[in-house]
Amino acid sequence: MIGSIILTLALASSIIAMIMFYLSYRGYNNTLNIGRIAYHSMAMLVIVASTILWYALLNHQYEYKYVYSYSANSLSTGFLLASFWGGQEGSFMLWLLLTSIVGIILQSYSSKRGDLEPRVMAVFTLATSFLLVMVSPLFKNPFASIWAEPVFLNAKSINPAYFGMPFLQSFMFSDGSSGQNFVKMSAELVAVLKGAGISLNQFIIDGKGLNPQLLNFWMQIHPPILFIGFSMATVPFSFAIAALMKNDYKDWVKQSLPWVLAGSGILGLGIMLGGYWAYEMLGWGGYWAWDPVENSSLIPWLVGVASIHTMLVQKKSQSKGGPGKYIKTNLMLSMMTYILVLYSTFLTRSGVLGDASVHSFVDPGMLVYLFLVIFISSFILLGVGMIVYRWKTLSQEPPADESILSRELALFTAAIVLCASAVIVLVGTSAPIFGQAVDTFFYNEMHLPLAIIIGLLNGVSLLIKWKQSTTQELIKKSIISVAASILFTVILVIAGLTDLMMIILAFATSFSLLVNLEIAVKIIRGNLKMLGAYVSHIGIALFILGVIGSAFGSDEVDIDLIKNQPKEAFGYEMTFTGIEPIENNTKYAFHINLKEGDKNHTISPVMYISDFNNGLMREPAILSMLTRDVYLSPLGYEEGGDDGHNHGGSTVTLEKGGTTEFNDVKINFNEFLISGETMTAMQTGQDFEMGAALTAEKDGKKKEFKLKLISKQGNRELTSESFPDLNMKIELVNLQAGNIQVALSALDNSQPETTAPKQEVLSVTASIKPYIGLVWIGVLVMFLGFLVSVARRLKESLV
């Protein structure tokens, strides 16, 4: 309740700030200070609201629907903090929080640069206002009460002390197919509980927990970094509109540039951390699958980076006086970056990608969908409207005539190539809106030529000067790099690279790497602050080389590892040495010894049954080395020996869907037979019966049968079933939530034929990924380059 009130106050402050900043821009004198106070109060209120949400998560206040849905008692403090952004409401909240903080810095930054502040902050507070409406009680409010809409809670999360309460019975439901019980949480139940003097936090004692795939170290840092990048994308948009408001296009470029650089660097890092998470956790074997969620954050990044290139041209061309070249391009790209962030949010939060992504998105409802559409449309209209409004001034830009060998044209072409890449990803990712989908080869094939152009440009543009270079000069300068790149490519071809396009790409990339390295070395001896661009481009070249290596040099094989019997793969002797329960026996680590020559490494893929979704979860294990990774993704495991399989007269516990074997008869436990009436009868002490449906199968012949638990006047009776033709008797021993126990015996009392003890087998997909480390190193180097550039451009923005 208090959280919603605070967020509503924040919304009011944000709107007041927006109006006050706008009035200051219109020339009112006393409004600027009110705007500043209003903005800072808004930011403070958002920080307080976020703290309340964190507090509720840490203290397990399951009266909040959000806390119940995305956290649980068993989560560690780190994951409890991270469950803040486990769901939609919270991720909007995180976005809002980070945007508010970015705004505090932006306010201080813009107040030191002329009359910039009122204009920039008026646009910026429009964005915060929209986000605040998003988390308001109307839409995705993280402080919604659990009973606001009737919801079914798993009986496991209800305090068992209250199970006996007679009033609860009319709120109990049972799901026949899973055998689980639920409590219908609604306003009526809350009223009843209140009457009985029970608080919601006493009644609900555990939450649903976080999706196990999110329980990973990278999950704790990937979303916040990504959202910092998203939040910072608001800034270039604000600067562009501010320039249009003033109708002056000279200063905004240098003022905006440090923000674009910092934002793109952080967003890029965030995207790649997501890729690393996928690689390490999801066991796809890769870091990038062109999944819509990955794609949708890549699109604004590409456009943002494109805008950096053309903004540099504008800034450089200002030395001749005037606002410089590419004004329209820069304004549009700056605005597109943020609009694409919003579009990305729309794609991933509106439910349109329902069937297209590994991330599951449930339709958030028509209202939210509409609001997202309004959100994006407002910013598009604002941007387009302002450009149209100022078209007369904008089209006065002197015609830019670049010679082919000028750095201006090279930079412009780079921006075009980056935008082309953005268009490809946008088209592919948006296809599900029209009920279509594209195969990943669409992205791969389209990007290959683009990557080649990027590599060549990346090298050539640095060798040519601003304005004009002569061909001879270029040849002279590039001859060493070209020769070395050819040599490098030939080595790769000898090493086994056969695809023609890949060979060209390898050449282009190594060329750009060498040129950038050469210049970087020269700079290190001279002026260090100029280093940024070269470091970034070395990063991208290393990244592409890593992609070539890991995508085309990788190899994969499925192997069965019998315990303690070494098997050879990729030059390693792999031995499955045993299982170890980890993390309080909730997971199992499967130790595998990798022997290469006289070096031994042990890595351990993990498998476990998740309580969250009752599914088998698998986590890969990676042995990272300088030149390659060995990647082991578990497929399955067969217990060996004396474990209830294949021997007579034993009791076996079967989970729903589980299978066991007895004398070559396969027995399958299909489902529980429990009806709603049974539940009521059970609780009121009347007679009832419930049971389990099973199938016995031998030589392709199937028999379906039922085993029952019948309760008559308090006496329990358990049924059994005999199959003379299968020489098997099966008795129900116990039936409880989640599983049944059955006793299996032979009818003729003969001992079943003794089979040799089964071997313990672990099946894994082993793959080798050469130079995948370059992918991560490349991105980190690129990020570093961005930081250096930010430092340089920050100084220039004050001049």
Place this chain on the structure above:
Amino acid sequence: MKNKYIFGGAIIVLFLSLMVYLFTQSNIQYEEDFAVVKANGKTVKATGQWVKEKNYEVNKEQRTFSFYLADAKGVEMKVLYNGSIPNNFESAVSVVVTGKYENGQFHARDILTKCPSKYEEQYEEVKTTTSVM
């Protein structure tokens, strides 16, 4: 000025035509009607529900995984996949398989399991308590 347009224009034209071509090549339709999936034999993304009663089968020698999928009308088809059971398969709300229907079964090269929601509650399904006894 001219250079800019010639350079940019050429790239854009080349790029757009390549994109349209590849888009049509790689385009996959969603299909929720299995009768259509079976009839046209094209590569599609078929969405359906796993027929739990028929369970699934893992063939260790050939490393295949097969199961039955049913559409909303109850039309069933057998799906064959070269690989192991995807994470979360047992608890999937629905399954999206990408592939083609050939020789009486659907050959999937990709299986996507939609799980009860990272983002939203889905216990509403439980509302209809089933009586199977």
